[in-house]
Amino acid sequence: MSQPPDLDQAYALKTPDDNRKLYATWAQSYDEGFAARMAYRLPALVAGAYAGAGPVLDVGAGTGLLGQALAARGVGPIDGIDISPEMLAVARGKAVYRDLRLADVTQPLDLGQRYAGVVSSGTFTHGHVGPAAIAGLLDLALPRAQFVLSVNKGVFAAQGFDAALSALGGRIAGVHLHEEAIYGDAPDPAHRADRAIILTFRAV
Ligand SMILES: C[S@@+](CC[C@H](N)C(=O)[O-])C[C@H]1O[C@@H](n2cnc3c(N)ncnc32)[C@H](O)[C@@H]1O
Incomplete structure (x- = not known):
């Protein structure tokens, strides 16, 4: 049997279609x-924020780990989208989402x-x-909606998340960033020290 994908393969993807193919082979083993x-x-950090x-x-x-963490904190209803x-089939099995839809967040969305x-x-x-998707997500938000997005620290500046947030100008307020370790006591030395920005803001 072939090995499940690893983080290096996931980080090397280029297109939504690459993502579709990789996660098709990762879904069953992803959680464990x-x-x-x-x-x-x-998931726990975003739900906690x-x-x-x-x-x-x-x-x-994905497989619904964030939905589970939100539901455990009494937040709902929760809908999810994924490519x-x-x-999504694994997430559906957890019965914490009201609705789960196949969607590419890099394309215009009407949910x-x-x-x-x-x-x-x-x-x-x-x-x-990348950061270009954030403007489309704002179109799905109610006034004063809260956003909590994890952004891998390695792409935050490199892909222009800071510039994209500035460009959203009057559409967002209360931007707050804090940095966290992505993994706990991980056995993979190449990624043990990976960090993310937990980005929070409000839709105006
Ligand atoms: C690392 S997994 C994270 C899943 C889950 N949120 C978690 O924290 O475990 C990234 C997810 O993003 C999804 N994804 C990648 N590109 C996407 C796109 N363009 N639109 C929607 N989902 C996408 C993948 O299918 C995958 O489920």
């Missing part, structure tokens, strides 16, 4: 073989509803989704 093994912290109510949109919901049907909160863990990173 990656998240538990690496003591992956971002979310201080709003529902409805909440989880962007790049990978296989990842037929607006959200009081927009959250994301692990999706704004190398080879995945």
Whole structure:
């Protein structure tokens, strides 16, 4: 049997289609073989930083780890979008989402509803989704909606997240950044020290 993908392969992706293909082969082993093994912290950190109510949109919901962490804190209803049907199938099995939809966040989205909160863990990173998607997510947000997005520190400046936030100018307020370790006591020495920015702001 072939090995499940690893972080280096995930970080080297280039297109949404690359993501679709990689996560098709990762979905079944992701929770145990990656998240538990690496003591992956971002879903809990993003859920812990979310201080709003529902409805909440989880962007790049994957297997539903962030939805589980939000639900455990009493936040809901939670909807999720992801580009990978296989990842969403695992999330669906956890029964914490009201609605899960296949969608590419780099394309214009109309989900037929607006959200009081927009959250994301692990999706704004190398080879995945860049800062251009944030403007589209603002179109899905209610006035004063709270955003909590993890952004891999290695792409924050390199992909221009700071410039993109400045360009959003009057559409967002209360921007706050803090830095966290992505993994706990991870066995993978190449990524043990990886860090993320937990980015929070409000839609105006
Ligand atoms: C590292 S996983 C994170 C999943 C989950 N949020 C977590 O923290 O475990 C990244 C997710 O982003 C999704 N993704 C990648 N590109 C995407 C895109 N353009 N639109 C929507 N989802 C995307 C992948 O399918 C994958 O499920």
